[in-house]
Amino acid sequence: MVLQGKLEIEIEIKAPAAKFYNILRKQNHHIPNISDSIHAIDLHEGDWETPGSVKQWTYTLDGNAPLCVKETVEEVDDQNKTIKFNCLEGEVLKEFKSFKAIVQVTPKAGEGSLVKWTIEFEKVNEDIPSPDAYLELAQKMTKDIDDHLVEA
Template sequence: MAQVEKLELACEVSCPTDKFYEFMKKDVAQLPHILPEYYKSCELLHGDGKSVGTIRLWKYTLGGSEVLVAKETIKSIDDINKTITYSIFEGDLKHMYKSFDIILEVVPMGNNGSLVKWHIVYEKEHEDHPHPHPYLELLNKIVNTLDSHLHKA
């Protein structure tokens, strides 16, 4: 029987905590413009795009040519702890995982820097399905690209 598992990634960035967190909360739909090699489109299906209950349809790749789709909802937002939980509830991931949540946490570090933590909490549909390591790689690319992008902005 499958069980809930967790993968984690932590990345130091020089971007101020509030700037990184606010982008992920309010402007994450801009990722197709910032990382077009990975994100093909983001369509707002329900809500305002920045609050609990928002639903988006993402079209993306994991670095290859195959375009994948995912419907995501914002499950929770904690502005005090700068944490957002995104839940994938439909799309290609649902063929391999019963549940798939991505939790973002942005923690202040030093004078202006931040520690960006990602947690992927998932349950495999079948034990022989792979762990979602390619998604950690994608999240790492997001952090590094956004850090650079937000410094230019």
Template sequence: MASQIMKLESDVHLNASAEQFHDVYCSRTHHIGNVCPEKVQGVDIHEGEWGTEGSIICWNYVHDGRNCVVKEVIESIDSKNNKITFKVLEGYLLEDYKSFKFILHVIPQEKGSIAHWTLEYEKLKDHNPDPHTLLELVADVSKDVDAHLITQAA
């Protein structure tokens, strides 16, 4: 099987500003578990500091009805363009994929912003599933974070 990087993408319309939303995923990631505990049980830092490239964070969350753990490195942060890339280092995703990245680009709009999520992955085997349900989970968590930000601002 030839290795091939594949992508799934989704846009989530947000009421929060691009900067507010990016800040949560960049510098206040550990708060996401408080916002939607039924989806994300916790986000912990293992190395480095919140909001810095090269930091290693661990996500505990529920995906397709099972408790999952994924360890990621913050591969890149572009605060000017509200973009952040998380690369999976360890966890259940690497059972099906040779590599896996979550890329979040928050684009300012006249009202609110758009969270543009890209899942980049390389399958270990051709018959392994595409991570559609994971993309849905990421979009759902984004909506919860957005609702939380708007409630806080009110």
């Protein structure tokens, strides 16, 4: 069994790429009011926009009790609407030595956008299952944000 891996999902949304990207890039503190899977996002170091700032997310995964993860934005590419998050601590790192999430938002011809989530991970041992539930969480959060932006 492979210890390192990568999972990807692409999700078509109705919202404009710039608006969706802005929520993740500069206004993620609003996400708990938008998605019922995300309960809180608290700032621990820095600010809401600067790469290197540390935030703690409280979320529900597979209907389990709330979990927490501290992350930092490792890279931002505003031109290509790409953000790379790196997990620093939390329950996810009990099963994974490293865990990174990358999101890229691309405008589609006409209306809408394409959101691509990539999860890069390294398991602590080969008995750990692939982190598919985290990809499902990203998909649900993406749909919730899209619904919110389209309704607004």
